[in-house]
Amino acid sequence: MDALVLEGISKNFGALAALTNVNMRVQVGEVVGLIGPNGAGKTTLFNIVTGFIKPDRGRVKLFGEDVTGLQPHQIAARGVARTFQIVKPFFGMTVYETVLVGAYLREKDEDNARQRAEVAMKLTGVYHLRNRYARELNTPQLKLVELARSLATQPKLLMLDEIVAGLTPAEVDAMTALVKRIRDEMGVTVLLVEHVMRFVMNISDRVVVLNYGEVIAEGSPSEVSSNLKVIEAYLGGKSGS
Amino acid sequence: MGADFGVQLLQTILFGVMLGGVYALAAMGLALLFGVANLVNFAHGEYIMLAMYMAFVFSVTIFQDPVLTPLFNIPLFFAIGVITYLGIFKRLIKAPPLSQIAATVGVLVLLRNLALAIWAAEPKAPPYTVFATSFSIGPIIVPLDKLLAMAVSFVTLFLLNLFLERTRLGVAMRASADDVEAVSLMGVDTNRLFLLTTGISLALVGLSGSLIMTYQAVTPTSGLLFGLLTWAIVALAGLGTVKGILIASIIFGLADSLASGLWDPRGREIVLYGLFILILWVRPKGLFGRR
Amino acid sequence: MKTYSALGAAIALAAVPFLVGLNEYYLFLVTLILLYTTIVVAWQLIGGYGGQLDLGAGAYHGLGAVVTGFLMVNYGVSGWVGLLVSGAAAAGVAFLIGYPSFRLGLKEVWYALSSLALVLILQKIFLLWTDVAGPLERYIPYAEFDPVFMRAGTKIFYYYITAALLASTFLIVSRIRRSKTGLYLISIRENEEAAEMLGVDVRRYKLQALMIYSFIAAVTGGIYASMVGFYHPTLFDSWISIQTATLAIVGGLGHLLGPPIVSIILLTVQEYLRITLGAVIIGLHQVIFGIILVVIIMFKPDGLGPLIDSLARRFPASVRR
Numbered sequence: 001m002d003a004l005v006l007e008g009i010s011k012n013f014g015a016l017a018a019l020t021n022v023n024m025r026v027q028v029g030e031v032v033g034l035i036g037p038n039g040a041g042k043t044t045l046f047n048i049v050t051g052f053i054k055p056d057r058g059r060v061k062l063f064g065e066d067v068t069g070l071q072p073h074q075i076a077a078r079g080v081a082r083t084f085q086i087v088k089p090f091f092g093m094t095v096y097e098t099v100l101v102g103a104y105l106r107e108k109d110e111d112n113a114r115q116r117a118e119v120a121m122k123l124t125g126v127y128h129l130r131n132r133y134a135r136e137l138n139t140p141q142l143k144l145v146e147l148a149r150s151l152a153t154q155p156k157l158l159m160l161d162e163i164v165a166g167l168t169p170a171e172v173d174a175m176t177a178l179v180k181r182i183r184d185e186m187g188v189t190v191l192l193v194e195h196v197m198r199f200v201m202n203i204s205d206r207v208v209v210l211n212y213g214e215v216i217a218e219g220s221p222s223e224v225s226s227n228l229k230v231i232e233a234y235l236g237g238k239s240g241s
Numbered sequence: 242m243g244a245d246f247g248v249q250l251l252q253t254i255l256f257g258v259m260l261g262g263v264y265a266l267a268a269m270g271l272a273l274l275f276g277v278a279n280l281v282n283f284a285h286g287e288y289i290m291l292a293m294y295m296a297f298v299f300s301v302t303i304f305q306d307p308v309l310t311p312l313f314n315i316p317l318f319f320a321i322g323v324i325t326y327l328g329i330f331k332r333l334i335k336a337p338p339l340s341q342i343a344a345t346v347g348v349l350v351l352l353r354n355l356a357l358a359i360w361a362a363e364p365k366a367p368p369y370t371v372f373a374t375s376f377s378i379g380p381i382i383v384p385l386d387k388l389l390a391m392a393v394s395f396v397t398l399f400l401l402n403l404f405l406e407r408t409r410l411g412v413a414m415r416a417s418a419d420d421v422e423a424v425s426l427m428g429v430d431t432n433r434l435f436l437l438t439t440g441i442s443l444a445l446v447g448l449s450g451s452l453i454m455t456y457q458a459v460t461p462t463s464g465l466l467f468g469l470l471t472w473a474i475v476a477l478a479g480l481g482t483v484k485g486i487l488i489a490s491i492i493f494g495l496a497d498s499l500a501s502g503l504w505d506p507r508g509r510e511i512v513l514y515g516l517f518i519l520i521l522w523v524r525p526k527g528l529f530g531r532r
Numbered sequence: 533m534k535t536y537s538a539l540g541a542a543i544a545l546a547a548v549p550f551l552v553g554l555n556e557y558y559l560f561l562v563t564l565i566l567l568y569t570t571i572v573v574a575w576q577l578i579g580g581y582g583g584q585l586d587l588g589a590g591a592y593h594g595l596g597a598v599v600t601g602f603l604m605v606n607y608g609v610s611g612w613v614g615l616l617v618s619g620a621a622a623a624g625v626a627f628l629i630g631y632p633s634f635r636l637g638l639k640e641v642w643y644a645l646s647s648l649a650l651v652l653i654l655q656k657i658f659l660l661w662t663d664v665a666g667p668l669e670r671y672i673p674y675a676e677f678d679p680v681f682m683r684a685g686t687k688i689f690y691y692y693i694t695a696a697l698l699a700s701t702f703l704i705v706s707r708i709r710r711s712k713t714g715l716y717l718i719s720i721r722e723n724e725e726a727a728e729m730l731g732v733d734v735r736r737y738k739l740q741a742l743m744i745y746s747f748i749a750a751v752t753g754g755i756y757a758s759m760v761g762f763y764h765p766t767l768f769d770s771w772i773s774i775q776t777a778t779l780a781i782v783g784g785l786g787h788l789l790g791p792p793i794v795s796i797i798l799l800t801v802q803e804y805l806r807i808t809l810g811a812v813i814i815g816l817h818q819v820i821f822g823i824i825l826v827v828i829i830m831f832k833p834d835g836l837g838p839l840i841d842s843l844a845r846r847f848p849a850s851v852r853r
Contacts (some may be wrong), residue, residue: 347825354815
């Protein structure tokens with residue numbers, strides 16, 4: 001069974017064709033990287049999978065179940081967690097409370113939820129910040145908190161939206177190691193959107209390339225990066241960041 | 242029998258259109274402030290009420306006839322707009338909508354009770370106007386003062402539209418409604434822009450106060466009615482165009498007039514507010530606009 | 533530590549009638565203040581935790597008064613039953629307006645406006661109702677002391693009912709604050725999209741908060757009607773909506789202690805001003821209210837909540853959180 005299947009997904013915003021007939025598969029346990037220039041439709045795709053936007057055409061299937069048109073919280077309940085391109089912290093809450101919100105999804109019992117939250121915080125390395133308010137933290141810390149929050153929901157599919165954007169190369173490497181660890185220890189499938197090639201190529205089992213709302217290439221990182229030269233020639237030079 | 246009802250219906254419709262024309266001016270001020278400066282002014286209705294009271298005061302003390310009150314009301318309320326901006330709105334521009342609402346609710350309370358304290362609760366209407374005649378088109382009676390008020394409103398809206406399309410300031414205002422950051426990046430002093438927008442917004446309110454006085458009397462609770470009404474018009478029209486505001490206002494004017502005329506004057510508010518809520522639920526993006 | 537302060541507060545509340553020398557007029561005022569404070573505390577659920585600026589308190593309070601009064605007068609139903617029925621009615625109305633509003637994601641100003649419109653719509657409907665349904669008896673039959681019917685001649689009866697209501701409401705709200713529901717609500721307030729992505733059914737939790745609060749607001753209205761022995765459509769008052777939101781915001785959105793303390797203090801001040809100045813200058817007390825709101829928002833947008841919380845922490849024996 002595939003973790004995620006996109007069949008013929010199309011979405012228009014007025015006259016703008018954001019996505020056109022996108023077909024994609026993510027197998028259970030894979031790490032798939034989604035790349036492409038700005039405006040290629042990556043975030044729109046994320047929003048469709050997570051239920052924030054409804055596709056004009058096509059189906060979304062999660063672990064064999066058709067979830068097209070479901071609300072975000074229903075999709076979250078089916079095992080999808082997601083971080084956001086621009087972090088969405090709960091400024092008025094402490095880190096602990098923030099992660100606890102995630103833990104409550106699966107754990108009805110208060111103590112179990114707290115345990116789950118602590119595990120997530122320790123895994124991402126924010127446990128020492130647990131009593132600090134989110135508004136006191138910097139962006140890299142907020143990204144880790146957002147990751148912890150997502151992990152506390154015990155997801156089967158983890159979707160990372162440009163999680164290393166704005167991080168220093170050292171921080172990027174740390175995140176690479178962390179995501180590997182998460183995949184190995186928690187057995188999650190990972191779908192990530194990224195511009196930072198160093199991160200994508202190191203961590204992905206497979207890479208999918210999106211441009212102008214269409215899939216134009218996919219394959220292993222090495223296949224795609226050699227193909228990338230062809231793509232760049234096709235696109236007329238480096239586009240995106 | 243049927244002909245009588247037909248005449249009454251036409252009369253009611255005419256009245257509604259004229260009333261809507263006048264409401265449009267009041268709503269335009271709100272649309273400008275909300276659209277350009279992204280400021281939620283919960284006290285907009287109270288400013289309209291205040292303008293009506295000032296029109297009353299001027300007509301009673303100076304002019305005897307309300308027709309010249311705009312001469313005083315417009316500059317007075319432009320000044321009030323400037324003062325309000327410098328004193329309160331300037332700080333609120335960057336605040337979250339909740340704070341803006343809370344603070345302007347404070348202004349609402351202040352103005353409403355100020356009016357209550359000064360003028361008490363009985364309705365006030367201007368005593369006399371030289372235009373209190375009417376002429377007839379067939380069986381339809383057209384009151385001259387109300388027609389004039391509507392005409393003034395239309396002319397003002399037309400001029401405002403020209404201003405927004407042809408002048409540098411107007412274009413800056415429209416651009417700001419689209420994208421405030423872009424506007425400031427282009428070197429426009431947003432502080433000055435918002436200051437002038439508030440001034441113009443309230444100047445429009447000042448004028449509309451004078452005009453609305455030809456249609457209805459004013460009480461301290463009128464503010465709530467006009468506040469909800471103008472917000473309802475903005476909800477229906479969206480923030481796109483002057484034309485959108487005008488059409489939405491006429492729709493509400495018609496609803497107002499038909500409810501009062503065909504049903505019950507006390508039912509008018511039920512219809513207006515009910516229509517408002519219906520619009521919010523059915524078309525949250527407005528009919529003509531982009532918000 | 534917590535039990536000491538809770539006990540202290542309970543004793544203080546119980547002692548108040550004697551502190552005002554069992555004066556009927558003062559008892560009336562104090563009961564009124566506690567009634568409005570109860571609405572403020574309940575409002576925290578939708579406004580402070582849920583993040584929706586609700587201006588419908590006047591509608592729910594009025595509904596409570598009118599429905600309870602109506603049942604007591606026309607059907608001889610006990611006031612207690614009236615409270616439950618009117619509470620349910622208010623929750624029902626809240627559902628009718630909340631469900632579409634939250635489903636559509638009506639934000640900020642539009643939700644505030646539509647809830648305010650609700651107050652006025654109900655007022656006009658009930659004003660017209662008396663035309664259609666014939667004269668409604670508006671005076672609740674007098675009884676010296678009828679606890680079953682929930683009617684008494686002396687105000688002390690209503691004072692203790694209200695004090696009990698305020699205490700229970702406070703307990704309910706503080707329990708919710710520490711529960712999963714409370715945390716979910718605050719996450720909704722902080723960032724709805726993020727909350728949704730964590731499995732929080734935003735609409736459902738907002739509706740829950742709205743319905744609990746509207747129920748309680750209606751109960752305060754029912755108690756009011758029974759206390760004054762009278763009900764009238766003017767009880768659908770937009771001022772109650774505005775007052776509630778104002779006190780809650782000044783007291784600190786989402787804070788537990790701030791709103792009730794600020795509420796009691798400011799309402800007392802308001803009554804004092806009304807008594808001394810009200811006859812001279814009508815509405816002056818409300819003008820001052822308006823000024824306070826504007827000033828607080830501009831200089832302390834988080835309200836006085838944080839301040840009061842830090843003060844409370846200075847007295848370790850009386851810390852309640």
